[in-house]
Every structure is written in C-alpha cells, then in structure tokens.
Amino acid sequence: MTPPLTVKIETVYSRSPPPRKPLHLTPADAVLLALAFTCVGYVGWRTHTVLDYRWDWSSIWPFLLKRDPVTGELQPNLIITGLLTTLRLAVLGMIVSGLIGIVIGMARTSRRLLLRLIGSAYVMLIRNIPPVVFVFIFYFFIASQIMPALGLSERVRDAGPLIRWLLSVLVGDLKLIENFVIGLLCLSVFNGAYVAEIVRAGIQSVSRHQIEAGDSLGLSRGDVLRFVVFPQATRNMLPALASQFIQLIKDSSLVSLVSIQELSFMAQDVQVSTQRVFEVLIFVAGIYFLLCFSLSRLFEWLERRAALAYR
Amino acid sequence: MSDQRQPSVASPVQTTAPFIEMRGVNKWFGQFHALKDIDLDIARGAKFVICGPSGSGKSTLIRCLNRLEEHDEGRIVVDGTVLNEDTHHIAAVRREVGMVFQQFNLFPHLTVLENCVLAQVRARKTPRRDAEERAMSYLERVRIPEQASKFPGQLSGGQQQRVAIARSLCMEPKVMLFDEPTSALDPEMIKEVLDVMGDLATSGMTMICVTHEMGFARKVADTMVFMDRGRIVEAAPPATFFSQPRSDRTRLFLSQILSH
Numbered sequence: 001m002t003p004p005l006t007v008k009i010e011t012v013y014s015r016s017p018p019p020r021k022p023l024h025l026t027p028a029d030a031v032l033l034a035l036a037f038t039c040v041g042y043v044g045w046r047t048h049t050v051l052d053y054r055w056d057w058s059s060i061w062p063f064l065l066k067r068d069p070v071t072g073e074l075q076p077n078l079i080i081t082g083l084l085t086t087l088r089l090a091v092l093g094m095i096v097s098g099l100i101g102i103v104i105g106m107a108r109t110s111r112r113l114l115l116r117l118i119g120s121a122y123v124m125l126i127r128n129i130p131p132v133v134f135v136f137i138f139y140f141f142i143a144s145q146i147m148p149a150l151g152l153s154e155r156v157r158d159a160g161p162l163i164r165w166l167l168s169v170l171v172g173d174l175k176l177i178e179n180f181v182i183g184l185l186c187l188s189v190f191n192g193a194y195v196a197e198i199v200r201a202g203i204q205s206v207s208r209h210q211i212e213a214g215d216s217l218g219l220s221r222g223d224v225l226r227f228v229v230f231p232q233a234t235r236n237m238l239p240a241l242a243s244q245f246i247q248l249i250k251d252s253s254l255v256s257l258v259s260i261q262e263l264s265f266m267a268q269d270v271q272v273s274t275q276r277v278f279e280v281l282i283f284v285a286g287i288y289f290l291l292c293f294s295l296s297r298l299f300e301w302l303e304r305r306a307a308l309a310y311r
Numbered sequence: 312m313s314d315q316r317q318p319s320v321a322s323p324v325q326t327t328a329p330f331i332e333m334r335g336v337n338k339w340f341g342q343f344h345a346l347k348d349i350d351l352d353i354a355r356g357a358k359f360v361i362c363g364p365s366g367s368g369k370s371t372l373i374r375c376l377n378r379l380e381e382h383d384e385g386r387i388v389v390d391g392t393v394l395n396e397d398t399h400h401i402a403a404v405r406r407e408v409g410m411v412f413q414q415f416n417l418f419p420h421l422t423v424l425e426n427c428v429l430a431q432v433r434a435r436k437t438p439r440r441d442a443e444e445r446a447m448s449y450l451e452r453v454r455i456p457e458q459a460s461k462f463p464g465q466l467s468g469g470q471q472q473r474v475a476i477a478r479s480l481c482m483e484p485k486v487m488l489f490d491e492p493t494s495a496l497d498p499e500m501i502k503e504v505l506d507v508m509g510d511l512a513t514s515g516m517t518m519i520c521v522t523h524e525m526g527f528a529r530k531v532a533d534t535m536v537f538m539d540r541g542r543i544v545e546a547a548p549p550a551t552f553f554s555q556p557r558s559d560r561t562r563l564f565l566s567q568i569l570s571h
Binding site: 209210212213214215216217218219220223227228231232235309 | 377379402405406408409410412414416417418419420429430433434435478479482
C-alpha cells in the first residue's frame with residue numbers, strides 16, 4: 001500500500017541578486033580605443049599641418065545678433081533668423097508631413113483598390129526621385145504655378161491683426177510668407193511619402209486579431225482604426241518616425257536651393273560676407289547636430305514612456 | 312453507418328422561428344473548401360458545442376455568424392437579419408453577437424475597465440458613467456472587479472479570458488460565440504474560465520462554443536455538433552452523442568479525445 005501523498009510546503013523567500021561584476025577594460029577594448037584615438041589624432045594632425053588655415057571664429061558672432069542702428073536694441077541677425085526659419089520648417093514640417101503620412105498611409109492600407117492605387121502612386125513617385133531633383137521640380141512646376149494663383153501675400157496683407165500676429169509666430173517675416181510656404185510644402189510633400197510608408201507599416205504591424213476583436217464588438221471601421229489600431233501602431237512607429245523627422249530637419253537644408261531663407265541659405269550669405277568658409281560650415285553643422293540630437297533624445301524619452309504605458 | 316448526408320439540426324428547446332439559421336452555407340479559402348452545405352438552426356437559449364478535428368471548419372463556421380468571415384454561398388440569418396454585404400446588416404448582427412477568442416484579443420493599450428467601456432460608449436452611445444457601472448457589474452460577475460485598473464498584460468491568461476467574456480457581455484449580446492476559449496490557457500486556469508461559462512449558460516444565454524472540453528460539453532450543452540472536413544457529420548443531444556454516436560467518424564474522434 002502506498003503512503004498518502006504529502007507535500008511539504010517550504011517557506012518561500014526571495015533575496016536580492018548578487019552584486020554586479022565591475023566593468024573592466026579587456027585587451028580588445030584597449031586596442032579598439034587606441035585605434036580610434038590614432039584615427040582622430042591623424043586627421044587632426046593632417047588638418048593642422050597640411051591645411052594651412054588661420055582659424056578665426058570671431059567674425060561669426062556679429063551674424064548671430066545685431067544692434068538696431070536706430071533704437072540700439074538687439075535683433076537676430078542672419079544666422080539666428082535662418083535658425084528660426086529652420087525651426088519653423090521643422091516643427092510645421094513634422095505636422096504637415098505627419099498629416100500627409102496618415103492620410104496616404106491609410107489609403108495604402110484601404111480596402112478600396114482606387115485609394116490603394118493613389119497612395120502607392122504618390123509614394124512610388126516621390127520615393128524614387130532624388131530629393132534635390134524633386135525640390136527643383138516642385139519649385140518650378142508646382143509651386144511657382146500655384147502660389148501666385150492663391151494670392152497668399154494679398155490675403156495676409158488684408159488679414160486682421162490677430163491673424164497677422166498668429167501667422168508671424170508660425171512663419172516669421174510675413175513679407176516672406178510665400179517663400180516660406182513653398183519651402184514648407186516642398187519639404188512636407190517629400191517627407192510625407194516616407195512618413196506614409198511608416199504609417200502603413202505601423203498599421204500593418206497591429207495584429208489582425210485586434211481588428212477582429214473591435215469588429216466583433218460592433219465598433220465602426222473608423223472607431224477600430226482610431227481607438228484600437230492607431231494607439232498601438234503609433235507605439236510601433238516611434239523609432240522609425242524619429243529617424244524620419246531627423247531626416248526632415250536635415251532635408252530642410254535642401255530647400256535653400258530654391259532660395260528659402262533658412263539656416264543653410266543664410267550660412268552661405270555669411271560665408272560670402274566673412275570669407276570664413278570653414279568656421280561657418282562647422283558652426284552650422286554644430287547647430288544642426290544639436291537640433292537633431294535633441295529631437296532624437298525627445299523620441300527616446302517618448303519611446304520609454306510608451307513602453308511604460310502598458311505591460 | 313449513417314448514410315444520412317446532412318443531418319438537419321434542431322435544438323430541443325425550439326419554439327418559433329430559429330434565432331440563427333444557416334442554409335446551404337459554403338465557404339472557400341482559395342481552392343480549399345472550408346464549409347460544405349452547412350444547414351443549422353439554433354434556437355434562442357440553446358447551448359451548442361461544436362467539436363471536431365482541427366481544420367474541420369468549426370471556427371470558420373462560428374466566424375461566419377458575425378461575418379468575421381464571408382460565406383460564399385447560402386444564407387445566414389441572425390435574429391431576422393440576413394447577413395450579406397450590407398454594412399448595416401453586419402453592424403446590426405454584430406451588436407447582437409458577442410465573441411470570445413482563443414487568444415483573448417484584449418486591447419493591450421487600454422485598462423481592463425476601458426476594454427469593457429470602449430465599445431459601449433462608441434457603438435452603443437451609452438453615457439460613460441453608465442458604461443463604467445455596467446462594466447464593473449460584469450467584471451464582478453466574472454469575479455475580477457479588483458483588476459479593473461490594470462492593463463491586460465499584467466493579468467494571467469485565465470483572468471484575461473474572463474475580462475474578454477465580460478467585455479463581450481457589456482454589449483448585452485443575445486448570443487455568445489466561443490472560439491476555443493480555453494485552448495491557449497495553462498491547465499490551472501481552464502477551470503476558472505469554464506466556471507464563468509457555466510454560470511453564463513445557467514443564466515439562459517444562447518451559446519455556441521467551439522471547444523475540446525468534453526466535460527464542459529456534457530454538463531452544459533443541449534446539442535453536440537461534430538464536424539469533419541467542412542461538413543456537419545452529426546448533431547445530437549450530449550447523452551446520445553457520447554454514448555451512441557451514429558457515425559464511425561464521430562466514434563473514432565471521441566475514442567481519441569476521451570481515451571486518456
């Protein structure tokens with residue numbers, strides 16, 4: 001006869017993990033570090049000895065801020081003005097290209113063949129043209145035909161003070177509004193195609209089962225998209241969107257080709273008037289780096305927050 | 312054995328017109344003939360359990376009932392509404408039909424409470440306060456009101472499935488479809504889900520369950536349906552179904568799943 005089965009329940013305890021092993025440098029790490037320092041050092045030495053160049057950073061500063069000759073107030077000069085335009089292009093560009101991306105991305109995943117075709121045509125057309133070529137084509141064939149017809153400048157001139165103030169916050173100098181809007185549209189239409197692909201991938205990354213659950217609860221198609229698919233898709237889209245929006249900031253320098261007066265455009269002006277080509281280039285590169293770096297940190301933060309939001 | 316090609320199925324508690332009616336329903340996935348000439352009548356309050364080997368069309372059949380799958384031929388009527396391309400008809404049917412999935416399919420970005428509230432507010436236009444109240448009452452019914460503010464990912468599989476049941480019930484459906492509701496669960500959690508389903512059956516809900524839980528089927532079902540290769544092979548009350556299956560195919564299936 002077998003004895004009755006008894007289970008002895010032991011005291012359940014948990015304790016903290018053992019201390020982590022301290023980091024230490026392996027020989028491979030040392031070799032890598034040495035190589036990196038050698039490369040950087042060599043380039044520095046070449047530039048210093050071979051490139052005979054007298055660095056002079058001081059001639060840049062007057063182009064950041066200037067004093068008004070009449071009132072004596074400090075005002076933004078070329079570089080800061082350009083930077084502000086770049087910032088406006090970046091922020092508004094993200095919004096407009098985001099909207100274009102959502103619309104086209106939804107069209108690409110639609111059940112209607114015609115919408116899918118329109119969406120694909122847009123993405124294929126733009127994605128397969130080099131950005132520089134697109135900027136010129138957009139400027140000469142689309143913008144310069146449509147903008148005069150809109151009569152934007154006249155409308156702005158006749159607008160009330162509140163609208164004028166709002167617009168000046170959004171686009172800066174109202175005299176240059178057409179110039180700015182062309183740059184913004186060019187950038188957004190172009191980037192919208194890439195955002196559309198990210199949105200499409202995001203929508204398709206949400207499991208079919210989620211949509212079925214929404215359908216079976218009687219939610220309308222729009223509600224399923226808005227409350228079930230998009231919140232989950234957005235989370236999956238964040239890393240790709242971060243890259244694309246950083247790309248957008250950098251691409252904003254391309255519209256200087258058609259005289260949109262943003263940072264790169266102003267930088268060329270400053271290069272011409274100061275004859276300090278390298279200093280201005282490096283200085284502007286630093287500004288772009290700071291902008292893009294801050295944005296990528298912002299997206300990292302967003303990703304962390306999204307990851308904490310559930311699970 | 313049985314040379315009857317397609318048994319006509321009627322639930323024992325049949326009163327007037329059947330609540331759900333399937334006539335000559337056929338469905339293909341590409342070249343694959345998934346449902347073959349399905350005829351089925353389900354009365355209000357009936358408890359159907361559908362079983363059969365995998366790939367026999369059980370899930371496809373119940374997914375046709377709320378048009379998660381479109382049938383290619385035949386006629387499906389749910390509570391007087393004919394299921395066809397008409398989106399109004401589909402919406403009307405989906406309001407009456409609740410569904411519980413094998414993988415729970417809770418919305419991971421919403422709390423348990425929000426999972427239960429969303430469709431009430433959006434599809435039924437229930438005021439939020441009433442929706443929350445109803446959600447809490449159903450969460451109590453599935454015995455997890457204390458989890459209301461958690462996210463689905465923080466719950467066990469059994470808890471998630473009970474939330475999924477509560478979420479469906481919040482829409483006050485007239486019939487509940489269960490698509491292998493316990494197949495993705497650890498053995499320890501199957502019972503808690505089956506208990507909730509048992510309670511639901513007692514309350515008079517019309518239920519159509521695809522499941523391999525034969526103990527549950529014996530206790531709850533009033534009609535057992537056995538499917539094989541897209542056909543309904545046999546349909547009978549559980550007493551006769553388990554003791555005197557008419558077809559050899561059913562007998563073989565039962566011997567395989569009941570042998571251990």
